[in-house]
Amino acid sequence: MKKGAVPVLFEWNSYSLPATRPSVWDRTERPNTPDLPDDEEPVMEVDCHDHDYCYTTEPAAVDLALGETEELRSKLSKLRREMEEMAISCKFGLERFASSDDDIRFYTRFASYAHLMSFWSQIESAVHAIVRVTRARAVTKADDVRQAVNPTSLQPIDEFFLFMTYLSLGLLQKDLAHRLGIHQSTVSRIINTWANFLYNVLGAVGIWLDEKTIREKMPEVFHQYPDTYVILDCTELRCQTPDSLLLQSEVFSSYKSHSTFKGLIGIAPHRPVMFVSPLYEGSISDREILKQSGLISLLNPSMAIMVDKGFLVEDIVPCRVHIPAFLKKKTQLSGPEVRKTQSIARLRVHVERIIRRVKEHKLFSTVIPLSLTGSINQLFAVACILVNYQNGPLVKAWATKS
Structure with missing residues (x-):
């Protein structure tokens, strides 16, 4: 639309136009800067220092830093040991009670930890050939075709400890599952597996004396x-x-x-x-x-x-x-x-x-x-x-x- 094509002067505005509103740039306050000639550019002052290759750190400062580092390392090692001890103390297993013969007697009926480990050394060589209950069922269903079965999350000696605890204390399988952090059905399979395994291993030893x-x-x-x-x-x-x-x-x-x-x-x-x-x-x-x-x-x-x-x-x-x-x-x-x-x-x-x-x-x-x-x-x-x-x-x- 062309300028002046629309009437803007009326009796109610006294036939005059309002003052023009200043722009944002004009309304913004700025610090006063000296006027420079057009051909002169402002000079920026930069504090530049060359590296002093001859400078060495004070020996006392180095020793202090090394001392603080060693102290932090010792604290870190101590915290790690405490975390490991706490993890062992919270875990229900043989490692937790290995230092107490009374606890070993209570949970396994063996007279001491040495007695228990002596017995374990006699059967450990046969553990690798253990046939788990789940594997036996799989073989039966697959016409004697061996199928891989995922092992449990427990080590063999911890499975043995679980079995001995079940036998010695008569705990419910659900209780053992909560103690060891595994499923109740896993506890049942471990107990049946080790009952059959020890029955075969100990049964192979001639107990009828001459x-x-x-x-x-x-x-x-x-x-x-x-x-x-x-x-x-x-x-x-x-x-x-x-x-x-x-x-x-x-x-x-x-x-x-x-x-x-x-x-x-x-x-x-x-x-x-x-x-x-x-x-x-x-x-x-x-x-x-x-x-x-x-x-x-x-x-x-x-x-x-x-x-x-x-x-x-x-x-x-x-x-x-x-x-x-x-x-x-x-x-x-x-x-x-x-x-x-x-x-x-x-x-x-x-x-x-x-x-x-x-x-x-x-x-x-x-x-x-x-x-x-x-x-x-x-x-x-x-x-x-x-x-x-x-x-x-x-x-x-x-x-x-x-």
């Missing part, structure tokens, strides 16, 4: 029964009552008034466990469990077994049987019978002490859930054989001879 070894290590307290080869006794483990009435009648023990699993344990006269039977239903008799356990085939006429009154087995074993005297139809026992009963009882007490050591594994002092039925035989056998490695002699006087 007659020569038994004779050489026979304690003097057995001088009245020098032909004793094995001392036998049964033990019962309380278990969860099944829903089936038929199963209830089979596992119910009239002696314990509870559903139980029943097993047979045999020890040599000088203490070591040398026979462990599978577990049977609680209603089975001592005589029947001896017949089914396979022990009879290991005996010969030159041996003798020492048993309690419940073992009426003279007619089924090919050897002598040392058993307490029965009252039968007599009003009281004769003097020789009383002395015989007392002497046998004093010697038989050692197998009961071994059974007590087995049941110091708290898993067997609680009610065993039926979910463990598939692995309870392995767990029981491993606990019995581990008694040979975990503890010292029952009688200290036998230590030098054993």
